[in-house]
Amino acid sequence: MFALLDALHPAVLAVGHGRDPDSTRRARAAAHHWEARGGQLATVVSWPPEAASWLRPASRLIADADAWLVADTPAGWCGIGPRLAETGAWAPTRTVAFSSLADPDLPRQAGRAATEGIHGAHRPSPGTTNENSAEPSTTHWEFRHGLLIRRPASRQP
Numbered sequence: 001m002f003a004l005l006d007a008l009h010p011a012v013l014a015v016g017h018g019r020d021p022d023s024t025r026r027a028r029a030a031a032h033h034w035e036a037r038g039g040q041l042a043t044v045v046s047w048p049p050e051a052a053s054w055l056r057p058a059s060r061l062i063a064d065a066d067a068w069l070v071a072d073t074p075a076g077w078c079g080i081g082p083r084l085a086e087t088g089a090w091a092p093t094r095t096v097a098f099s100s101l102a103d104p105d106l107p108r109q110a111g112r113a114a115t116e117g118i119h120g121a122h123r124p125s126p127g128t129t130n131e132n133s134a135e136p137s138t139t140h141w142e143f144r145h146g147l148l149i150r151r152p153a154s155r156q157p
Contacts, residue, residue, distance in 0.1 A: 001030065001069070001121055002037070004096045004140070010067030014042040016057070018049060018076035026071040026098050034069075049076040054083040062089040070097040070118075074106050081114030092143075093117035102141045104148040115143040121153065 005013065013034055017027035024046065031044045042065040047057040058080060061068065068090065072080070084090040092115060099122040107115045119142035138153040 001096060001098070002033070004119060004121055005034075005039075005067060005069060008067045008094055008096070010039075010065075010094070012040045012042045012065050013067050013069060014061050014063075014065035015044045015069045016061045016072070016080070017044070017046050017070065018072035018080075019046050020049075020073055020076070023071040023073065023076070023098075023100065027069070030069055030071070047076070047080045049073070049079065051079060054080045058083040058087055058090075062087055066094065068095040070095055070101065072097075073100055074103040074109060077101055077106065077114070078110045081110040085111070085113035091117070093119075096120055099141070102148060102150075106148070107143055107146040112143075112146050116146070118143050122150075 015027050015031045015034070017023040027044060031041055035041050042063065043060055045057050045061045047054055061084065085092070095118045097118050097120045099120055101118065102120060102122060119140065122139045122141060139150050140153050141148060141150045143149070
């Protein structure tokens, strides 16, 4: 996840998350890790899965950041994602998400404006290995043209 964020060269990162326990835990740990490694953090914002409007959390998330890290469920993203897209200040291509959003139905459910370009990484469970290697394999994923694309992460020499 952090290698993907580093590749964006963000000046300031904002972390957003749904309020379910897994998303909250992941977002808090990631924010702590980002700051511990010297990264600038704009804010950590949470949002409910259902709301009359997600304007307030969307506005807080986009203020002062040029890259975003998101932890949420597909159901939760269907509310906040379109609202972020409407702002014009959020860029899905500068958004890295945890694998919980790597759902092939998400572009249909949340809309392409809320998904196109979001990307992330998935590391398999401990003990799972690539068939050509004894090392665990990391898969990168991204939404392109309304499709979820998965590909092996390139190996570093």
